[in-house]
Amino acid sequence: MRVTKKKPLRWARFALPxxxxxxxxxxxxQIVAPGGVIGTALDRLPLPDLDRLPGGDVSRRLTxxxxxxxxxxxxxxxxxxxxxxxxxxxxxxxxxxxxxxxADVANAARAGFAAIGRETIEGVDIELVRLAVPNGQSLGxxxxxxxxxxxxxxxxxxxxxxxxGLALTVIAAGVQTASSRPVARPAIGMIDGGVAAHPAIRGAxxxxxxxxxxxSASAHGTAIASLLIGSGAVRGAAQGKSLxxxxxxxxxxxxxxxxxxxxxxxxxxxxxxxxxTISLVGPANPLLGKTVASAQAKGLIIVAAVGNDGxxxxxxxxxxxxxxxxxxxxxxxxxxxxxxxxxxxxxxxxPGADMLVAALSGKTARVRGTSYAVPLVAARLAQxxxxxxxxxxxxxxxxxxxxxxxxxxKGQDKMFGRGLICGPCATR
Numbered sequence: 565m566r567v568t569k570k571k572p573l574r575w576a577r578f579a580l581p582x583x584x585x586x587x588x589x590x591x592x593x594q595i596v597a598p599g600g601v602i603g604t605a606l607d608r609l610p611l612p613d614l615d616r617l618p619g620g621d622v623s624r625r626l627t628x629x630x631x632x633x634x635x636x637x638x639x640x641x642x643x644x645x646x647x648x649x650x651x652x653x654x655x656x657x658x659x660x661x662x663x664x665x666x667a668d669v670a671n672a673a674r675a676g677f678a679a680i681g682r683e684t685i686e687g688v689d690i691e692l693v694r695l696a697v698p699n700g701q702s703l704g705x706x707x708x709x710x711x712x713x714x715x716x717x718x719x720x721x722x723x724x725x726x727x728x729g730l731a732l733t734v735i736a737a738g739v740q741t742a743s744s745r746p747v748a749r750p751a752i753g754m755i756d757g758g759v760a761a762h763p764a765i766r767g768a769x770x771x772x773x774x775x776x777x778x779x780s781a782s783a784h785g786t787a788i789a790s791l792l793i794g795s796g797a798v799r800g801a802a803q804g805k806s807l808x809x810x811x812x813x814x815x816x817x818x819x820x821x822x823x824x825x826x827x828x829x830x831x832x833x834x835x836x837x838x839x840x841t842i843s844l845v846g847p848a849n850p851l852l853g854k855t856v857a858s859a860q861a862k863g864l865i866i867v868a869a870v871g872n873d874g875x876x877x878x879x880x881x882x883x884x885x886x887x888x889x890x891x892x893x894x895x896x897x898x899x900x901x902x903x904x905x906x907x908x909x910x911x912x913x914x915p916g917a918d919m920l921v922a923a924l925s926g927k928t929a930r931v932r933g934t935s936y937a938v939p940l941v942a943a944r945l946a947q948x949x950x951x952x953x954x955x956x957x958x959x960x961x962x963x964x965x966x967x968x969x970x971x972x973x974k975g976q977d978k979m980f981g982r983g984l985i986c987g988p989c990a991t992r
Contacts, residue, residue, distance in 0.1 A: 641817045645724070649704040652847045654721035655818045659706060661693040662718040662851045669693055675713045677706070687830030688858035692823070692851055694722075718850040722821045725812075725846035727756070727784040728869040728880075728905075728935040739781040739924050742789075742809075744771035751806035752792055752946055753832040753840035753864075754939075755825055757782025758811040759789040762922040767793035768806040772831060774824040778814030783924050785811065787931055788843055790922035791939040791991065798922050801943030801989040808837055812844075820844065825882075826855035833862050838952050840864055841942045843935035845871035845880035845905070856885045863952030865960070867891060867942040869934040871905030884908035889945070889961075892981065893917060893937040896990070898971060900979045904934050910981040912968060914940040915990035940986040 634653055638645050646656035659677065661668055669679055672695055681694035697706040703721055711719050742759040747770040759769060760781035769789070771779040793807050794800035810828035813819035825842070832840050840859075856866060868883035870892045883890040890907040893916020894900055901916055914937035921936070923929035944967060949960035968983030976982045 637817075644817050646703040646721075648721035648723060649707045650847065651704075652721070652723050654703060654723045655821050655823075656703060657697045658722055659695040659697060659703075659710065660720050660722055660823065660851050661695060662720070662854055663691050664693050664717060668714060668717045671714055672710060672717075675710060677710060685826050685830040685855065687833035688826070688855050688862070690826065690830075690851070690854050690858060692826075718854075720822070720850045722818075722823050722851075723847050723849050724818065725820045725822070725825060725844040728843050728845045728871045728933060741779055741781045742769050742771065742786075744769055744779070744809075746770055747806040747808060747835075749806060750836050750838055750951055751808045752802055752942060753808045753810065753828075753835075753837040754785070754788055754792065755810045755812055755828045755840060755842045755844065756788050757785035757813045759807075759809050760786040760922070760924050762786060762790065762926060764790055764794045764796045764798040764922045764928070766795055767800075767804070769793075769809055770806070771809045771811060772828075773814055774810055774812045774827050774831075775814035775819035775821075776816040778811035778816075778819070779809065780811065780814050781924060782811070782813060784843070784935065785809065785813075786924060787921035787929070788841065788935065788939050791919070791936055792841070792943060794922060794991075797928050798920055798991055801940045801986055802946055805943075805946060808832060808835060820846075822846075822849040822852045826851055829855050829859045829864065829866075833859050833864055833952075836952050837864060838949050839942050839946045840866050841938050842866060842868040842882055843938045845869060845873070845883070848881050848884070852882060853885055856882055856888060860887045861954065863954045863957070865889065865945060865949060865957060867938050867945065868907075869938050870907040870910065872901070872903045872933050872935075873905040874903055875906055877905050879908045880905055889941065890981070891934065891937045891941045892979075893932075893934040894971070894980070894984065898984070900972075901932070901934065906978070910978060912941050912964075912982060912985045913937065913971065913980040914985050915987060918992070920991040940989045943989070944986050 645653050648654045676698040677695040679693050680696045684691045740761040742761045758779035758781050773779045790798040792800045792802050795803050812824035867889040870883050871880040884907040889911045892904045892913050894913050895917035916937035917932045919931050919936045920928050921931050948963040970983045971980040
């Protein structure tokens with residue numbers, strides 16, 4: 565499949581997940597909000613037509629669908645969500661200093677940025693200080709001003725990250741959350757929304773919330789969990805494994821932020837989790853980047869989605885961080901999803917279209933997106949890397965490489981990475 569190069573577009577225009585509604589042949593874009601979705605927009609492009617469009621036309625369609633979605637989120641939630649200096653949505657009125665010196669904190673205070681919280685993220689040993697933006701300053705201007713005052717410090721907004729795939733609804737009020745109980749043996753980790761109780765999800769789950777109202781049942785988290793440990797109507801690729809489910813959304817409009825994801829990664833390291841799935845996408849962030857690096861050094865392997873923002877979109881994170889296993893999706897005919905995004909690197913492809921997953925209704929739904937390729941790769945990698953052991957990482961990756969079925973151009977390429985993993989794992 566030939567990819568036409570286009571001028572990169574601002575990340576903010578492509579930050580939302582490509583999702584399907586209950587109408588299976590249409591595309592939609594969704595925005596996370598407490599108790600549900602605000603601003604759902606369907607375009608008029610049937611999926612078969614999407615598969616036939618040239619790459620440039622796909623990008624234009626995606627641009628049409630997503631245009632003004634983030635602006636709508638910010639307008640509807642003033643005082644909670646705000647744009648940072650790069651037009652990325654973030655927690656309003658708050659800046660983060662990552663691993664600051666005492667001089668950094670004092671300098672920030674003199675510049676009018678008072679410390680409102682300080683913590684060390686357990687497991688990864690990263691310190692952060694939360695600063696209040698002075699009254700009257702926008703988040704974007706505040707970041708620029710403080711960076712000018714303190715050019716050597718790691719200063720950022722608490723940016724938000726979005727599910728990278730289908731969700732019939734993001735949060736579902738009144739839906740029962742899956743039972744949680746302590747898991748003794750090493751488990752696969754999942755950073756996402758909460759997991760609903762479902763007949764197809766019978767494996768051991770230990771859930772923990774990292775946002776207001778978490779853990780709460782979500783469609784996206786439930787779908788990913790079913791592809792990992794599902795049995796019966798949905799046969800997960802890691803049946804029999806235990807799952808540590810970190811809900812970073814809850815019912816919080818500003819959930820899914822960098823701080824929540826960093827805390828979840830720290831929890832995984834503490835609990836000895838060897839493999840973590842993150843089917844979320846967003847911008848680079850100093851706190852998240854340092855946390856990912858620390859977690860990897862301690863033995864956690866992170867598998868993440870490249871997103872569904874199209875080939876013209878800028879690289880997304882955490883998939884683009886060094887050492888993270890970046891995964892794209894293919895359809896049932898072995899073709900790369902035309903809406904698949906691009907990370908700074910690409911490791912593997914896995915099935916990601918017309919996948920059967922557990923739905924909040926207690927039944928099943930069909931999904932599409934790079935989100936759903938991630939758990940399949942993570943499940944296979946878990947077979948080669950059952951324990952946190954940094955010295956065994958390369959051996960595990962080589963074992964997974966040996967499973968990869970070469971697609972597209974011979975050898976590693978930008979469309980399929982090092983090849984297809986877990987092709988027979990596609991749920992139908």
